[in-house]
Amino acid sequence: MYLLGYDIGSSSVKACLVEAESGKIVASDFFPKVEMQIIAEKAGWAEQNPESWWANLKLANESVLKQSGVAAEDIQAIGISWQMHGLVLVDKNQQVLRPSIIWCDSRAVPYGEKAFQAIGKEKVLSHLLNSPGNFTAAKLAWVKENEPQIYEQIDKLMLPGDYIGMKLTGDIVTTVEGLSEGIFWDFQTNTLSDDVLNYFGFDKSFIPELKPNFGVQGLVSAAAAKELGLKPGTPITYRAGDQPNNALSLNVFNPGEIASTAGTSGVVYGVLGQVNYDPKSRVNTFAHVNHSAEQTRLGVLLCINGTGILNSWIKRNIAPAGISYNDMNNLASQSPIGSKGLSIIPFGNGAERILENRETGCSIHGINFNIHNQSDIIRAAQEGIVFSFQYGMEIMQGMGMDISLIRAGNANMFLSPIFRQTLAGVSGATIELYDTDGAAGAAKGAGIGAGIYASNNEAFASLEKLAVIEPKATEQIQYKEAYERWKQYI
Numbered sequence: 001m002y003l004l005g006y007d008i009g010s011s012s013v014k015a016c017l018v019e020a021e022s023g024k025i026v027a028s029d030f031f032p033k034v035e036m037q038i039i040a041e042k043a044g045w046a047e048q049n050p051e052s053w054w055a056n057l058k059l060a061n062e063s064v065l066k067q068s069g070v071a072a073e074d075i076q077a078i079g080i081s082w083q084m085h086g087l088v089l090v091d092k093n094q095q096v097l098r099p100s101i102i103w104c105d106s107r108a109v110p111y112g113e114k115a116f117q118a119i120g121k122e123k124v125l126s127h128l129l130n131s132p133g134n135f136t137a138a139k140l141a142w143v144k145e146n147e148p149q150i151y152e153q154i155d156k157l158m159l160p161g162d163y164i165g166m167k168l169t170g171d172i173v174t175t176v177e178g179l180s181e182g183i184f185w186d187f188q189t190n191t192l193s194d195d196v197l198n199y200f201g202f203d204k205s206f207i208p209e210l211k212p213n214f215g216v217q218g219l220v221s222a223a224a225a226k227e228l229g230l231k232p233g234t235p236i237t238y239r240a241g242d243q244p245n246n247a248l249s250l251n252v253f254n255p256g257e258i259a260s261t262a263g264t265s266g267v268v269y270g271v272l273g274q275v276n277y278d279p280k281s282r283v284n285t286f287a288h289v290n291h292s293a294e295q296t297r298l299g300v301l302l303c304i305n306g307t308g309i310l311n312s313w314i315k316r317n318i319a320p321a322g323i324s325y326n327d328m329n330n331l332a333s334q335s336p337i338g339s340k341g342l343s344i345i346p347f348g349n350g351a352e353r354i355l356e357n358r359e360t361g362c363s364i365h366g367i368n369f370n371i372h373n374q375s376d377i378i379r380a381a382q383e384g385i386v387f388s389f390q391y392g393m394e395i396m397q398g399m400g401m402d403i404s405l406i407r408a409g410n411a412n413m414f415l416s417p418i419f420r421q422t423l424a425g426v427s428g429a430t431i432e433l434y435d436t437d438g439a440a441g442a443a444k445g446a447g448i449g450a451g452i453y454a455s456n457n458e459a460f461a462s463l464e465k466l467a468v469i470e471p472k473a474t475e476q477i478q479y480k481e482a483y484e485r486w487k488q489y490i
Helices: 050-068 109-119 121-128 136-146 160-169 176-181 194-200 222-228 242-249 308-317 325-332 374-398 417-427 438-449 473-487
Strands: 002-008 013-019 025-031 075-082 088-090 156-158 214-219 235-241 257-262 266-272 284-287 298-304 343-347 361-365 405-409 430-434 465-469
Touching: 002 050, 002 160, 002 438, 013 050, 013 438, 025 050, 025 438, 050 160, 050 222, 075 160, 075 242, 075 438, 088 160, 109 121, 109 136, 109 194, 121 194, 136 194, 156 160, 160 214, 160 222, 160 235, 176 235, 176 284, 214 438, 235 242, 235 438, 242 257, 242 266, 242 298, 242 438, 257 374, 266 374, 298 374, 308 325, 308 374, 325 374, 325 417, 343 374, 343 473, 374 417, 374 473, 405 417, 417 430, 417 465, 417 473
Parallel strands: 002 075, 075 235, 257 405, 405 430
Antiparallel strands: 002 013, 013 025, 088 156, 214 235, 257 266, 266 298, 284 298, 343 361, 430 465
C-alpha cells in the first residue's frame, strides 16, 4: 500500500511515493532539472503557465512509478502541496485564462493597501489576520482593473494546488487553508469574507466548493489516470500550501511547535492556538492544516529575506578563497559566543516585513581592527541571522505563542553547529533535525486524509530524527547578552 505526494514549487515540481506501513520513501524525483521559467514582462512581475506545472508533474510521476515498479492499484491516496498565494483563473470549460500570477509578483501591492485602508486596518487585521497586501485577492483585483476582458470570462479562481487538483479529478474545490492564504477568509465569522468580496466587487461564485484539508476532495478521473498511469478513482485526500505543508512534514501540529527553514531566505512557521494577529502586520497568519471552527490552529509565518544569502556573501567575499561551508563553520568556531562584541545586521536582501517593511541594508557594528579577524566576522554573520529569527519569534510570543520546540530539515544553515546552538541558546527552545521534504509530507498527509493513519503522530512515527540540540544553561546568558547588543542596531 502506497501514498503519492506532489509538491508544486516555482522552481520545480516534485513527486514522492511513500510505503504507507513503514513510512519510507520508495521513489522521489523532480522536474524540470533546471529552474522552471518565470515570466517577468515588467519589473516586479512574476508569472508561470499552469500547464507547465502539469507537464512537469507528469514527468516526475512517470519517473517515480518507473523507479519503484509500484502498480497503480496499490496507490491508495494522493496529496498535494503548492507554492502559496498564486492566482489561477479558468473559464467554464476549465481552460486557463491567463498565466498564473505567482507568490513573488508584486504588482498588486497598491490594490491590497487601498483595501486595507478602505475596509479599516483594525477590522481587516481582527477578521482576516493579515493585510490584503500582495496576496491572491489583491492579484485578482489587478486583473479586474487591467484585464477586464479576462475577468469577464472567469468561472473559478484557484490556488496553484487547486489547479492540480482540477487536472487530476475534473472537480474544482479549495480549502479554508487555501482561502486564508489568499486573504478571502474571515476568522471571526468562519466564512468567506464579505468585506473583501464586497470591497473588490468579486462574484462569490468565483470561489470553489470548500473541502477539508484532510478527507476525500475528489477522485482521479479516467482522463487523468490515462495521462499519469494511475488508477481511475484514486482519491485526493489532502492539500495545503508549501509552508503549512512543510510544518506538517515535520509533524508540527500543536500550539508552541515551530517549523523552520534557513536557505537563501529564512522562514519560521509556528502554530498558534487562538485567533490573534500582530497589530503591525510584521508576520502573517493563516489557517494551519488542522485548523477548524472547533479547534483553532493557526500558522504564523515569519519570513526573513537576509538569511543564507548573507552567509554565502561572506563565503564569496570575506572567507578564504575556495573554502567550503563546513570549513567556514570550523573557522567560525574559533570565535567565542558573541564574536568578541561584533554584531552584524543581516538585512541586505531587500525590505524586511519584521521591520515593518523597512529596508535597512546589512551593517557591521563594533569592529575593532586590533582584535577581530575572519573567524569573528563569519561567526557574527551566523549569530546575526539567528538573532533576526529570535526578533521575529518575540513578535510571535507577543501574539501568545509559547515557543518550546523548533523542528527543521537537516539542510542549509541548519547544517552549521554554530547556527543551531545559537538558535537554541538565544530562544531557549529545543531544536530537532529531520530528514524529510514537502512531497513526502504531502504523501503522508494523504494517508491521514484517507484514514490510513489514525493520527499525525502515527503518520510521522517513522520520521527520522537526525539530531537534537538542547539549549545549554551555561551559555544562554552569553547568547542573550549578544542578542541584546545586536538589537540596539536595528
